[in-house]
Amino acid sequence: TLIGKDQGALRDIVVNANPAQPPLTLLVLHSLLSKRYRVLSTVHVHSSVSNVPPQLLSCLGPRHADSYARHMFQLGFTLIWKDVPKLEMKFSIQNMCPIKGEASVARFLFKLLAPYPSDPALATLVDSWVDTAFFQLAEGSAKERATVLRALNSALGRNPWLAGPEFSLADIACYCCVLKSGSASSAPANVQRWLKSCENLGHFGPAKLLLQ
């Protein structure tokens, strides 16, 4: 299976994230993972940060009633609010380096849900949109954001979703970064239509909750 040969062991995903930059895509992916796997989710606060808002403390949902029985779960998802310069994920630390950056972590979590397109061009198109979302939409200047919105608009004029006929990580990443950058209301027509289609899927509740 996707989560590995070692069926008996609970596979632990530990994410250190800065409360000043809540990782919206990871919350969406966490909620999707919870529908697919039995996920034991926990939120902690590291001593390096204080006054973490209550919506961040409860962002992975209520504490699971069976949380004492780790053997009943397939995946552990532990989110630690911490003063880190860059989001970081630790998984299977004996043979894997810590993974830094929301984009790389999102790619990993998405692969636990669905395989990437088998076509090399479509798979790379997904990755290219993910990079664009995190680096140009979320962190870029107003001019860069406007360029990306135009590119989104033109891609969405040809296809219902960013990487063609199927909803993908490209849509999750771009949706979250458009919302976070505050450009949703001023976005061009195809982007507006696509934002609505994304919302109709019902996956984005956890992200929207944090933006309020």
Add this chain to the structure above:
Amino acid sequence: MALNLTINTSNVPLGALLAAEHVKGSVQLSVEEGKDTRLHVSDAIQFNDANSISRYLARVAPALGLYGANMMEQTEVDHWLEFSARRLCGQPGLTEALGELDLALSLRTFLVGHALTLADLSVWAALKGHEEWPSQGKSFSHVNRWFSFLSSQVPF
């Protein structure tokens, strides 16, 4: 169908060029000089940034294993692609990034798994093009060993 890679000669994407060099025995690929860096896959699909070009080339030549052998290795490759683009390419604070890299290489011959991947190509290329690297290289023994090892291989 033949792929066409155009290289911006005033800002050579060394990592993508190394990936092209590795896959050229497996896929039909022509490289030419031009104003902008661009991989032309088809009229509908073109990639302009170095990481997307590298990813695509690794995926069309899966037998070379440049994108790692499994999902965990793929994730590590993604991590190093971002590391080279964001922490090494034209960024200040090289010392801190080199410290991280040195730690990762302390028990490894290659950055990911037991063979060459895009991680090695992109990080090597970013260091090679970094003006501070020659003066700082001496202080990081593992990075230095890995860098010279790759430099001695044929396509580098």
